[in-house]
Amino acid sequence: MTSSLQALLPSTERALLHRIAVAQTEGRAPSLVGGVVREGETVWFGARSCVDGHAPDADTQYRIGSITKVFTAVLVMRLRDEGLLGLEDPLEKHLQGTGVGEVTIAQLLGHSSGLGAEAPSPWWERTPGTLRPELADVLGERPMVHPVGRVHHYSNPGYTLLGSLVEAVRGVSWEEALRTEILEPLGMTRTTLQPVAPHAGGWAVHPWADVMMPEPAEDLGLMAPAGQLWSTVGDLCRFAGFLAQGDDRVLARASVEEMRVPAAPSAAADPESGYGLGLQLVRKDGRTLIGHTGSLPGFVATLWVSVEDGLAAVALANATSGPLVGLVAADLVRIVAEAEPRVPEPWRPLPEAEVDQELLALTGPWYWGTYAFGLRVGAARGVTLEPLRGVGRRAAFRALPEGGWIGLDGYYQGETLRVVRRPDGTVSHLDLGSFVFTREPYEQGDAVPGGVDEAGWRGL
Template structure:
């Protein structure tokens, strides 16, 4: 992502400015900063402040709280992609002696480990990390409050364990791994473990009076992977662009997309919320947003990406119970998506080198029983199978080197689609996870499981 602005319409810019002005005023935050990304480029920045002439700029640091967890998750996915761990591995395989080693790495990433939400007292966000120097101090005497793998239960200690896992497998500190593997490649030079001027101070605003007091800013120690980082609107906009597209220097597109897949149903009352592998998933206003929220004493933060719209937004404020930055960031995406909807790329035919006559012959209608489906081909020998009418199971499939295709989404995600041929080489049918798709519905002689009535089709 570049930092040069891709201009929005003046009316859109005014709507964005109005939204953050209302947020800062009604949320009673000393300062507020926000940015909008369109097609990978920062397209707008805005800020408000209670002190004339001292509004934060795009390079002013705020504390981002649990948005830190996304960075930690990326470090863990990198280890998986390098073959150093498996997501289904028990923690004990790589990090010994925690006492909760039976939980898997995927469960820790997706908050389905059953671990407690917080550490034992005192409140870890307002006390120094030296209060709990060891993992045993973070986990306490009763680390699990639910059976592992059964339900979503947000856990800050779980991400402390993941940070320690990174350190165990890399042989360096979590901070060093973060700097060399994510911050430097993505040019996030203003994202740091400790604040570096210029930065906003954290404040508590009195709930019933327009007065405030400073909040403590503690080094969280080994809890850092759960919420330590400071960052800026500009850096987080660049990070949001990475979460939309991936970057092979850090994490490939396929692995970033994997992070977005909900790992468990939302908890009761959470409605349209889900959680993937380090990313929150929110269905809001008819669009799917991926990203994360964050808070620590004195700060609240929100980062949301709408991949379909090519948009992302960041909102940062320096008040403990200040503006709802999560809702503001979502609103910024919505405002631009509605005022300046994404213009689709021109349709273009496939490159000549990708035109495969055998594959072309497979296009058109296929029948699963009497359900009509259509098969179309896309770039890179991919195919899409979708119902021609009514409700059905649609899926896109990626071509496999050894032949056939693997499902990428929907009911058939991970399932294999293959062509079955007759002895003479002609196509008999498609096999999709044992489901047979034929060219005609229940045609005599076709490979229909259970056979076809010899009398064929008939009237009443």
């Protein structure tokens, strides 16, 4: 049930149903299901099926393929947050004997490790995992196809290594860690390694005729952390809410936000997409979507979240190819965002306890050379620095316990902003990664690197 505040308009619901109906028909999928989340609450579900009267519901399992990788990445981030490993640690520090131990955990998460895209023959998605009982069988004789850390190259074996890393550090199976640390806290009772009824069967649809053939559903063994899971629209909508807001029972919001930051350069052929720490990042219809796509023989799946819109969408189908569920999920987000744009929260002043007079005194205009910027104070003593006209380097900053601020985005991400005071305690200037911001442009006596011309400003 949805609250009256969250319920969608009938016209919006019809547009959503029309979108998945078109996708099921044009994509020639035996069935296709979709769901929409708004502000953390599932507000719509729709389904289309080739069997009259037997449309799947939000509790019907589909195989979700590489969406599994997001779960594996969350388990790794939990280990990082507990201090059991560092993202810049070489794999060898925690998982010995792989032969590729020089790659870092961050490089594995972001697919910049240099590892190959697939395991050696035979095709791992259509053969039992018992054919690859050891990591050496997954990696093969030539595991590296690119220099370490140089390019983004999607790697399924890389996530096999991360699953084995979780087991080595946690001391339990990847499956047990997944169940106790993510699925149970989030109430995802219908997400499993093996299919549990009701579930869809996977089908291959002939590309030139309206006939079908069942696809095998293999247990992937060691490759499971890269693509094993079965899930439902209902469960994935819960997971989407977690990816939007974080959940301290699973992973803090700040760590989920860290996963969304691009970890490696985008491929030149696709400048509108990128990859964070286990999350795909795309630009579509003027908005940023985070999440993941997935496919295994017989199934395609997508989960997209638009944090800015407070929306997420899931699309699942049981066909090897045909339905473009990545576009479908993006369209479900777009339809709701355009028809029912997010209503902003009311403006409210800061709580009295957060009002800092010294910080208020720093607000207003500052000058980097002759460029004018404005400093604005936000919640939790955070600040933003933005150009007062034209384009420029805008950034938000988070307050540091020891004083000063750390950049959160843009050019100044990771850079430190600090207040520099004179011997008498008055403010001299702001220092941002060595850039000096003064209250006046090139004022005599200010701490401007290189000094100020003694004659001052003049006409022609």
